[in-house]
Structure formats: structure tokens, C-alpha cells
Amino acid sequence: MLLIKNALVYTMEPNDTPEKRDILVQDGVISAIGANLSAPDGTQVIDASGMVATPGLVDAHTHAGGFDSSSPDLNEKTDPVTAQLNAIDGIDISSEDFKDIHVHGVTASCFVPGSANVVCGTGFVAKTAGKNTLEELVVKHPAVMKCALGGNPKGCYGKKGQAPMTRMGIAEIFREALRKAKDYMEKKEAAGNDPEKLPPYDAKCEALIPVLKKEIPLKVHCEQFDMLTTIQIAKEFGCNYTIEHGWACDLYADELVEGGGTICFGPIGIPEGYGELTGGDVACVRELDERGLNICLITDGPICSSETLLISAGEAVRYGIPHMRALRMVTINAAKALQVDDRIGSLAPGKDADIALWSAIPALETRAKVLYTIINGEIVYQKS
Amino acid sequence: MLLIQNGNVYAGHGHFIPNCNVLCRDSLIEAVGPGVAADGAEVIDATGFDVYPGFVLGQCAVGAVSFAELGSWDMDETSNPIVPQMDIRYAFNLEELKLQRFARAGITSYGLTPGSHALIAGQMSFIHSVGEHTKDVFLAEQMALKGNYTKTVKNSFKSKGAPETRMAMYHMLDEAFRAAAEYASKEKKDYDAGKEVLCRVLRREIPFVISANSALEIESVVRLGKKYNLRLVIFGAYGVETMAEEIMAQGWHVMLGDSTYDMAGLKYGTNHEKLVELYRKGLKLSISSSGDEAYPNAYEQLLWVAAQMSAAGATGEEIMDMMTIQPAQALGMDHLVGSLEAGKQADVIICRGNPAVRFDNFVERTIMAGKEVFRREAK
Numbered sequence: 001m002l003l004i005k006n007a008l009v010y011t012m013e014p015n016d017t018p019e020k021r022d023i024l025v026q027d028g029v030i031s032a033i034g035a036n037l038s039a040p041d042g043t044q045v046i047d048a049s050g051m052v053a054t055p056g057l058v059d060a061h062t063h064a065g066g067f068d069s070s071s072p073d074l075n076e077k078t079d080p081v082t083a084q085l086n087a088i089d090g091i092d093i094s095s096e097d098f099k100d101i102h103v104h105g106v107t108a109s110c111f112v113p114g115s116a117n118v119v120c121g122t123g124f125v126a127k128t129a130g131k132n133t134l135e136e137l138v139v140k141h142p143a144v145m146k147c148a149l150g151g152n153p154k155g156c157y158g159k160k161g162q163a164p165m166t167r168m169g170i171a172e173i174f175r176e177a178l179r180k181a182k183d184y185m186e187k188k189e190a191a192g193n194d195p196e197k198l199p200p201y202d203a204k205c206e207a208l209i210p211v212l213k214k215e216i217p218l219k220v221h222c223e224q225f226d227m228l229t230t231i232q233i234a235k236e237f238g239c240n241y242t243i244e245h246g247w248a249c250d251l252y253a254d255e256l257v258e259g260g261g262t263i264c265f266g267p268i269g270i271p272e273g274y275g276e277l278t279g280g281d282v283a284c285v286r287e288l289d290e291r292g293l294n295i296c297l298i299t300d301g302p303i304c305s306s307e308t309l310l311i312s313a314g315e316a317v318r319y320g321i322p323h324m325r326a327l328r329m330v331t332i333n334a335a336k337a338l339q340v341d342d343r344i345g346s347l348a349p350g351k352d353a354d355i356a357l358w359s360a361i362p363a364l365e366t367r368a369k370v371l372y373t374i375i376n377g378e379i380v381y382q383k384s
Numbered sequence: 385m386l387l388i389q390n391g392n393v394y395a396g397h398g399h400f401i402p403n404c405n406v407l408c409r410d411s412l413i414e415a416v417g418p419g420v421a422a423d424g425a426e427v428i429d430a431t432g433f434d435v436y437p438g439f440v441l442g443q444c445a446v447g448a449v450s451f452a453e454l455g456s457w458d459m460d461e462t463s464n465p466i467v468p469q470m471d472i473r474y475a476f477n478l479e480e481l482k483l484q485r486f487a488r489a490g491i492t493s494y495g496l497t498p499g500s501h502a503l504i505a506g507q508m509s510f511i512h513s514v515g516e517h518t519k520d521v522f523l524a525e526q527m528a529l530k531g532n533y534t535k536t537v538k539n540s541f542k543s544k545g546a547p548e549t550r551m552a553m554y555h556m557l558d559e560a561f562r563a564a565a566e567y568a569s570k571e572k573k574d575y576d577a578g579k580e581v582l583c584r585v586l587r588r589e590i591p592f593v594i595s596a597n598s599a600l601e602i603e604s605v606v607r608l609g610k611k612y613n614l615r616l617v618i619f620g621a622y623g624v625e626t627m628a629e630e631i632m633a634q635g636w637h638v639m640l641g642d643s644t645y646d647m648a649g650l651k652y653g654t655n656h657e658k659l660v661e662l663y664r665k666g667l668k669l670s671i672s673s674s675g676d677e678a679y680p681n682a683y684e685q686l687l688w689v690a691a692q693m694s695a696a697g698a699t700g701e702e703i704m705d706m707m708t709i710q711p712a713q714a715l716g717m718d719h720l721v722g723s724l725e726a727g728k729q730a731d732v733i734i735c736r737g738n739p740a741v742r743f744d745n746f747v748e749r750t751i752m753a754g755k756e757v758f759r760r761e762a763k
Contacts, residue, residue: 064646067647097646269682269684269685269688270680270682271446271451271483271484271485271680271681271682271683272483272484272485273449273451273452273480273483273680274451274452275452277451277680281485281684301646302646302647303645303646303647304644304645304646305643305644305645305646307644307692308644308688311644311688311691314691314743315684315687315688315743317743317744318687318739318743318744318746320746320760320761323743323744363743364742364743364744365741365742365743366690366691366694366695366740366741366742366743367694367695367697367741368695369695
């Protein structure tokens with residue numbers, strides 16, 4: 001058991017305001033939050049007076065642990081549709097990038113394939129420390145089907161004279177992959193339990209069935225008007241989607257609000273250029289957040305280090321987004337986007353005891369640094 | 385004329401002057417003081433606000449990148465590893481500058497720099513971050529030489545000849561300065577534009593701003609700087625801590641780059657807490673963004689580095705100096721910018737409090753060359 005005493009607790013539960021409270025943890029799960037909690041003798045106690053407690057941060061989009069070697073393992077650039085591949089087979093938890101995540105208060109991340117292909121493969125949600133194997137860290141697998149529109153697949157295949165060379169080509173490949181999977185799924189359903197009638201096994205189509213059944217969302221790398229393509233295709237096939245990166249999403253506010261998919265925005269702080277290099281400032285999400293769309297911020301690690309998840313929330317505050325809303329964007333909103341908010345993203349009895357203890361108010365006071373990171377009730381990092 | 389009235393004016397080195405006025409005439413500061421006034425001046429009431437010098441970003445290529453032309457950017461002439469004669473002003477594109485958010489971030493001037501791919505990449509300019517006309521933007525030209533002693537250089541040239549190793553990088557730099565010194569010593573010679581620039585560096589007229597991203601790279605740069613008695617500004621400087629004593633003894637400047645961009649694997653080298661300690665012992669230290677080691681090159685990361693320094697224990701005032709007077713001095717531009725003093729550019733930010741301390745200490749107004757160029761919306 002673990003008892004955290006006297007922290008200023010931001011639970012990130014709806015309508016909750018920060019208060020000095022204790023957090024009691026039992027068997028890796030929060031058992032109580034309140035004033036003057038008591039615990040049996042022998043309970044480990046952290047005197048958190050002067051500290052601020054938040055849920056461990058959640059990064060909804062990272063490649064950390066899959067891109068930091070000389071032969072990156074998350075971009076299979078040999079086929080524009082690789083739905084059958086899984087990021088879980090490309091992450092190295094002993095890499096420097098992975099080991100650095102929890103140090104910055106990030107306790108869960110969605111690890112996704114890179115964006116070279118139109119349909120890239122599945123991503124998974126995992127805790128970021130505390131176990132020896134990736135399998136033990138996993139919260140949800142598969143959690144998303146990563147896809148990519150725009151410059152990345154164009155750059156990967158178009159330059160070689162292969163399809164897709166254009167955004168038109170990308171839309172066609174994306175749609176065709178889903179159409180084939182739908183056809184395959186229907187044939188399978190019609191076949192029932194009769195093995196003679198089953199269509200020949202197709203790994204790509206199999207991987208897309210959970211998308212068509214709305215069990216996992218399409219997680220689509222989009223810049224500017226790519227978002228409209230995503231909304232259109234997701235609607236055609238009745239899939240859930242989230243928009244990844246989402247630069248210049250403010251230009252498509254009405255469509256995005258109607259579509260309802262989360263925007264996983266970032267990395268931020270990109271200079272204004274032309275084409276894809278526009279709308280990389282966090283002000284883009286302010287209106288969408290006000291209109292009730294679920295917004296989270298991402299590092300796209302290792303593009304940005306894990307440390308920037310919190311800094312991004314701070315920048316959101318600098319760009320006029322209220323502090324509590326900015327903090328939601330790196331905790332509960334990210335958990336919702338990944339459909340794991342029943343376990344993580346806020347502090348409440350019954351939820352995983354993933355907690356960050358800070359020296360000051362994170363995303364508001366720049367001096368705030370992590371003093372403790374706690375995952376499943378275990379202290380996995382302590383500032384020396 | 386513009387009178388910024390009754391603010392809490394930052395005088396540098398931790399000192400504030402309460403209820404103080406800043407009078408700007410044309411593009412310059414005319415006077416700073418509690419009673420300063422002038423008939424007919426336009427007045428900005430800064431009551432309840434802090435007034436700081438605009439941030440000086442030590443180096444940034446934005447404005448000279450040509451973002452529109454992916455793959456043929458304008459700040460990196462890599463036809464040869466040693467191109468000191470390149471002048472960044474010819475890559476400058478005002479339209480690119482006009483798109484940016486510098487003023488919103490409180491950055492009023494910066495060192496416009498050639499890129500990170502050539503060993504000696506060319507001459508920097510010092511510019512305002514907002515302007516209507518190109519001629520108005522440039523505050524100083526050819527005021528520093530930019531070099532790079534990094535893996536990026538090795539990667540750029542390994543397929544087209546040397547340098548492919550650190551050994552070759554050192555030798556080529558050494559040879560460039562040796563040949564320039566020989567050139568300087570001769571009376572009869574054929575004009576060589578590149579050597580002319582290197583001679584200015586050898587005469588210590590301009591600083592040599594050189595990127596070095598690891599302790600190993602910094603060590604070599606320090607050796608070269610001592611051999612030719614250069615005015616060094618070590619940029620990036622991830623892992624500079626071990627060489628700090630030597631750098632302090634030489635009076636050189638350290639310009640810390642952004643370590644939040646992670647693809648280049650730079651961040652593990654920096655010990656921010658140690659840097660704060662060294663700064664307090666006299667290390668000349670400014671903070672900056674990543675130049676173009678990051679993709680794409682950016683500038684708001686200045687404030688991210690400020691947040692890192694804050695978490696490492698630096699005070700708001702120390703960080704403010706690292707973003708104003710320190711970079712101005714490093715580039716030899718402190719006669720123009722970096723503090724609120726009569727005769728300097730009227731580059732001023734009016735803030736709710738110190739933006740390095742809290743994310744909601746908003747930059748409310750940015751004044752550049754005596755004109756308001758940014759005003760935060762009410763909400």
C-alpha cells in the first residue's frame with residue numbers, strides 16, 4: 001500500500017477543483033482520495049506537502065523506442081498498405097528514448113508506426129515503466145489503426161514513381177483497403193462457422209475488421225485539408241477516427257466538430273511556412289476545445305522529447321487556453337482518445353494508480369519538475 | 385514619440401525600476417526613468433505590468449529557409465564544406481518573415497544564420513523580427529561567421545568527399561584558418577573573398593559562432609579557438625559543462641540550443657542544473673532555439689528552453705538576462721539591443737509578469753523599433 005499525504009491534487013475528474021488531499025493506493029489501484037486518510041502500519045507514506053499531484057501524463061502519439069536506432073523499426077516502407085503490422089513488434093523498451101519517458105511524468109503512451117504508408121499498422125497503449133517486458137506494460141493492443149495522408153506517403157512512394165504519387169492516389173488506396181476489408185468481413189460473417197465458405201485468409205483485412213466494427217479508431221496523420229478526406233472516408237465506412245497532428249485544424253472547425261473525432265494536435269511551435277508547414281501553433285485548437293471537441297496534445301516522440309508534452313500544455317496556456325483545459329489535453333482527453341479512460345487519465349478510486357508528483361503547478365509554473373512518477377502504485381522515478 | 389508609462393521596468397541583472405517610464409523617439413530609446421516624459425508622445429499605460437527588453441534570439445535561419453522549396457532550401461550552400469564568403473542576406477525573404485509569430489513570442493531581434501550543414505557556412509546578419517521592408521529589417525550585416533562542427537556536417541559531405549570524420553573536420557578548419565593567416569601576411573595576393581572573411585575572424589573583428597553538439601565536438605572547437613585566438617560563441621553546446629572552466633577563462637560565450645527536439649539525439653548531453661551553477665560562477669550563457677538541427681527550424685522553443693532552465697533552478701531574472709543582454713553581447717550587438725537604455729533600439733515587451741516564470745505571464749504588447757507590432761487579444 002502507498003499513501004500520498006497532503007498533495008495539492010488535480011484529479012482531472014469533471015468539475016473537480018484542486019485541493020489539498022491524500023491519495024491511498026492499494027494493489028496498484030487508487031482506493032481513496034480525501035482529507036486525512038489513514039492506512040495500516042507498514043504502509044509506505046510519501047509526505048507530499050508542497051507538492052502537486054496530477055494523473056500521470058498520457059501521450060496519445062509517440063514513436064519513442066522505435067526510431068532511435070540506426071535502423072528505425074516503425075516505418076516499413078515497402079508497401080503503402082501494411083495494416084497487418086503492429087507497432088508492438090517495433091518498440092525497444094531498453095532504448096534511451098523509451099527509458100526517458102516516465103522521467104517526465106508521462107505514465108502511458110500510445111506507440112504508433114511511422115507515417116510512410118497510407119495504412120501503417122496498429123498502435124498500442126502501454127505504461128512507460130515498472131516492468132521488464134513490453135508485454136507486461138501493455139494496457140491495450142491493438143488500440144488504434146495508424147494511417148497517414150499527405151506528404152509522407154507521397155514522399156515515400158511518389159518519389160520512386162510508385163503509387164501513391166498524389167493525395168488523390170492516397171484517398172483511393174485508403175478507401176480501397178477499407179472496401180476490401182469490409183467485403184472480406186461480410187464474406188466471413190456469411191460463412192458463419194463453415195470453413196469451406198470462408199474467404200482465403202487475408203492478414204490486412206483481418207487487421208482492419210476491428211476498425212470496421214468500431215472497436216478501435218483510425219488514427220490518421222493529417223495536415224490541413226487531409227482532415228476532410230479522413231472525415232469523409234471514416235463516414236463512408238462507419239469508422240471512428242482521430243486526427244493526428246491536425247495542423248491548421250482551425251480552418252475546418254465546423255466539419256471537425258460535426259465529425260466528432262479527437263484531434264491529437266502537435267508537435268507545436270512549428271514556424272509558418274507554406275503547404276503542410278502551416279498552422280503549427282496551438283492556438284488552432286482553442287476554438288475547437290471551446291466547442292466541445294476532444295483535444296489532446298502529443299509529442300510525436302522522438303520528434304519532440306517526452307518533456308515537451310508538459311511544455312506543450314504550458315504553451316497552450318500561453319496561447320490563451322485556460323490552465324485546467326490545457327492540463328486535460330495531456331491527461332484525461334488523451335486517455336479518452338485512446339479509449340482507455342476507464343483505467344487512466346484521471347485520479348479516482350478504482351483507476352490505475354498512475355500519478356505524477358510535481359514541485360509546482362505543472363503547465364502553469366515553469367519551475368514545476370517531476371519529483372515522483374508512480375505507475376500502478378509503484379514509484380518508478382524519484383528526483384534525486 | 386512613444387511613452388511607455390509607469391511600468392515595472394527591468395534594468396537587467398535582477399534589478400527592476402518601479403513606476404518607471406520608457407521614452408522612445410523614432411526607432412530608438414531616448415530615455416528611461418521614473419519622471420521621463422515628452423509633450424505630444426503617444427502613451428502606453430504599463431501600470432501593473434513588467435517592461436522588459438525584447439528577447440534576442442542568438443541564431444535562427446527562419447526568414448532565409450525558403451520553406452516553399454522543400455529540398456532546395458536557401459540557407460545551406462553545401463557545394464563546398466568551407467564557404468565563409470556566403471552571406472545570409474541573399475537568402476533572406478521578407479515574405480517568409482512576415483508569416484511568423486516572433487513578436488508574439490516576445491522575440492524582437494535575432495541572428496539570421498546560415499544553416500548547419502557546411503563546416504564554415506557563411507556570414508550572419510542581425511535583424512529585427514518584424515518589418516515592412518527588407519532594408520528596415522537589417523540591423524547589422526556580416527556581423528558574425530557561422531561554422532558547424534557536428535555530425536550533420538559529416539553526414540552532408542560523406543557522399544561528396546571530405547569531411548567524413550571528426551579528424552577531417554578539424555584538419556579542414558585548421559587549414560582554412562592557417563591559409564587565411566598566410567594570406568593576411570602577404571602583401572601581393574590574388575583576392576580571395578572567403579579568406580577575406582576569415583581574416584576578419586582572425587583579427588577578432590567578428591565572432592565565430594560555431595555549433596558543437598557534444599562534449600567531444602566542443603573540445604575540438606575549444607582547441608581550434610585557442611590556437612587562432614578567436615572570439616568564439618559555442619552554439620548548441622550540449623555537454624559544454626566539462627569544458628566550462630576553459631571557456632570561462634577565454635571569455636567565450638555559450639549559446640545553449642533547444643534540447644526538446646529529440647530526433648538528433650542531442651538532449652541527453654545537457655545538464656541544465658549544472659549550467660545554472662556555472663552561470664552563477666560567471667559563465668557567459670544565453671539560451672536559444674535549435675537553429676536548424678531540428679526540423680523544421682523554429683524559434684518559439686526559446687521559451688521552452690527558458691522553462692527548462694526554470695525547472696533547473698534558474699531565477700526568472702537570470703533567464704531574462706540569458707534571453708536579452710547575454711545573446712546581445714555574444715553577438716557583439718549589445719550596443720543595439722539587449723537592454724532598455726538610451727540610444728538602443730526601442731525593442732520592448734510589456735508583460736503581465738516574467739514570461740520565463742509562468743506560462744500565463746503573457747506578452748501583452750511587443751514594441752519594435754518604437755512601433756507596436758503585437759498586441760495580445762483581450763481573451
